[in-house]
Amino acid sequence: MPDVTDRRILRQLLADPDIPNAALAERAGVTAASLWRRLDRMRETGVIRTIEARIDWRKLGYEVQVSLRFTLDKTHPRAFDEFIAAARRVPEVTEIQTFLGSVDLRLSVIARDMAHWQQLYRESILTLPHVADSDALMLVSTIKDVQELPL
Template sequence: MLDDLDRRLLRQLQADPSLTAAELGARAGVPPLKASRRLGRLQELGILQGQHAVIDWRALGYAVAVSLRVTLDKAEPRAFDTFLAAARKLTHVTEIQTFLGRVDVRLNVIARDMAHYQQIYREEILQLPHMADLEALMTVATLHTDESLPL
């Protein structure tokens, strides 16, 4: 599906997403127009889905990160849909993942401090519908994070 040129362009883009098509082309060894066309093709194929800003929430005063593992009440037919719709509305939830197995959903929650987290937990998290079980795991340290792919 991907050829060597596609991989070179994507590797360069992963290394520095701020590069222009001309700069990516120069680093990948192809003319700017060819690089631009290839990047457009990768977007059309849905491989390259755009760029986004990465904001360090700690720099904005958020010091607490908690991962909540939620098991839903499976006796309720619309439990997943209703729960996910409500969870999406919570401003301090930074990520929602669904799973197969004992745990159905994982929510990542950020807060300024423990008092703020307690407030979010009591006023927002515990109000979410159809929860049968809830386990909180507090992040102590993030040792490695890498979204780049081995291209």
């Protein structure tokens, strides 16, 4: 379990994932050697899974972002597995989540523009297997998007 110092390191890392280790150690109030040991331990225990890039898809020309919610026909025993396998093959699907409740899965999908979205919808989304119901939510704006937690 992370202690107070680990949490301080994590807060700094979440605030600035690109921070050099020397600056991270200074901000967290530990030596460089201590920081290295603590980061290594947090990676080994799975507290830190990965440090990754967050991409602004709009800056790469993907102006349309859609969240699709699906309810599957669960009479087929492999409905989830087959749906997920098919969704993974769609390059524009950036995220797949499963849920308990009235919605079984959610896909995040990006498209360059509305024409590209229509093509994706017709050729890739409508052909996903075992769909009983679906709902699309088109992103208009993002008000808050943080990865920080009150550590």
